[in-house]
Amino acid sequence: MSPLRCLFLYALLAAALLVSAQQNRLLTQIEQLGLVNVIEQTIRPNVPKQGANYDFIIVGAGAAGCTLAARLSENPKWRVALIEAGGVENIAHHTPVLTGQLLQTASNWGYRTVPQRLACRGMHNNECSVPRGKGLGGTSSISNMIYNRGNRRDFDGWAAAGNEGWSYADVLPLFLRTENAQLKGLEHSPYHNHSGPLSVEYVRYRSDLARAFVDASAQAGHQRTDYNGESQLGVSYVQATTRNGRRHSAFSAYIRPVRDNRSNLDIFAFSRVTRVLIDETTKAAYGIEFNYMRKSYTFKAHKEVILSAGAFNSPQLLMLSGVGPEDNLKAIGVPLIQPLPVGRRLYDHMCHFGPTFVTNTTGQTLYPSRISVADIISFYLAGNPGTWLSSIGGVEALAFLKSPRSKLPADWPDIELVMVAGSLASDEGTALKLGANIRDDIYDALYRPLQLSQQDHFTLLVMQFHPKSIGRLWLRDRNPLHWPKIDPKYFIEPEDVEFILDGIKESIRISRMPALQAIGARLLDRRVPGCDEHEFASDDYWRCSIRTLSYTLHHQVATCRMGPEGDPTAVVSPQLRVHGMRKLRVVDTSIIPLPPTAHTNAAAYMIGEKGSDLIRADWSGK
Ligand SMILES: Cc1cc2nc3c(=O)[nH]c(=O)nc-3n(C[C@H](O)[C@H](O)[C@H](O)COP(=O)(O)OP(=O)(O)OC[C@H]3O[C@@H](n4cnc5c(N)ncnc54)[C@H](O)[C@@H]3O)c2cc1C
Ligand SMILES: *[C@@H]1O[C@H](CO)[C@@H](O)[C@H](O)[C@H]1NC(C)=O
């Protein structure tokens, strides 16, 4: 970026935030920063040419798609097209504390689940929000930036299920290849690399609440650990995909540094793919159809079409193109080319938004809705990475725990506590509440008093790693612009609720440790509406709360499940080729066969790296 353009952008942001800070209308202001999109597009527009030819066409510029595009275009002989439905990032994406606000912008597809019977009772119409990133960078541009790879047993399990080449020993080098770690104290760890494209660092800002939580967890018997290292179990300050305190998205990490030097890589934003072109007799993919500025285009792929459109849109595109469950395609009138269980499985990581604890501290809870001009100047103009603007939406520490009811090996965590220096109140109802589709009566009963009193507080989100509940995704009709139907069937298996209950109990135990008692930590004593019949903080009260404040951390996987030939649940092979098809792969988080012991962004990069290795192996010398 030229210095002049930088200055212009900063001035624009500062002005917008100044207005919003006064009027508390941050969201609208950030939407208007979409202006920056338009400016960037005007400076470097990329208008598609009808009928253009490429070797590889990659659909979706998310975490996996950007990785793949960068790696494949390293070969100057290959022409690569990267097609993305959304626009470009702006300064709001780069400001980690604003991550909740981004859900209210056009950078989020804005999906909702179908009404949930046994979960999401605190949401309008029992519909949980399932956001997804839309834009160059995909979900990595709106995510919370937690960097977390998973447990070695996850990947060894994939391999044992017949997915050769995906064991921990196979994938660890790929995780390392992506990583540029700046983690103090882990400079010599064999689990971290310092020269990959993706920056990983501890969040520069730390509240007293986080310090007290980490200390209290240690006092409760959870050792300090590097959860991306030898052993996951324990507590740690969060490792984040930020660079000098700013978001480092897939686009910033993998594409921006190389795009000016890759005449063989064409990137098309605002281009929405509607179908994969498939030769019905050979079952070979030979191109795509997409819309750009209300006009339809066709591109041809000589070698392969690769879907990296994410866990909702990759299965959608397969089905629109005739690859999917026979009954669903028949019902919506798409001619069947290849019957496969696309969308038949959908796993997610569900959590409970709480418990929330109030404390006697002051000024430690983050209020992203109260950014001042001084904050902006310090963070952007003075370049100070340690201000609270570098906080990744308030997430500061993670604890990986076993549950007493676990039947899994002792080194395989069942639950995670995500420590957030705030709650739904900390943006004063302007972002997370809307982003999660939470009803006003819930917000008003639980969080508005906190917003008004500004009493310091923090929340421990409790997440279950290995849920038994399995959901499904399908198409309501054949219109490619309509949303897929998403039914995660959250908490359909009662045991999943019990694991989260175990995590809540452990959170409360940790809150009673000296480090948290020293700051007066105690449960927020407000009742969840709809759970009044139960004694406050009893097991049944929490069970009710879990089914009310159900909150996904957006780790949907398995909609294009990977598995060997003959596996009736598999959509793609261990080489990520769509079973029974030619020249067609899926390379993104939708191939993950089972929910990992992790947040899924790091895996998306790893899958992008793996995909590029598999593709290069197939086409080397061709
Ligand atoms: C709000 C939120 C917070 C999260 N926080 C974390 C976190 O802190 N840590 C973590 O590890 N994980 C987090 N995740 C999950 C993680 O970000 C995702 O699992 C991961 O980024 C998915 O990568 P992907 O490459 O599979 O897909 P995506 O990154 O979703 O990329 C898919 C891309 O394809 C594009 N696309 C879709 N359909 C079309 C089409 N028809 N035509 C053209 N383009 C299309 C999309 O616009 C998008 O850019 C979060 C997710 C969300 C939603
Ligand atoms: C670190 O990353 C670079 C760049 O991706 C890669 O070449 C190197 O092999 C990686 N180092 C290790 C130890 O994995």
Ligand SMILES: *[C@@H]1O[C@H](CO)[C@@H](O)[C@H](O)[C@H]1NC(C)=O
């Ligand atoms: C750009 O590409 C050329 C040829 O592939 C290479 O020699 C050069 O080092 C690259 N420059 C940068 C800045 O990466």
Ligand SMILES: *[C@@H]1O[C@H](CO)[C@@H](O)[C@H](O)[C@H]1NC(C)=O
């Ligand atoms: C915290 O404040 C509460 C309410 O004012 C008080 O009862 C409690 O003693 C305080 N605890 C500590 C550790 O200061």
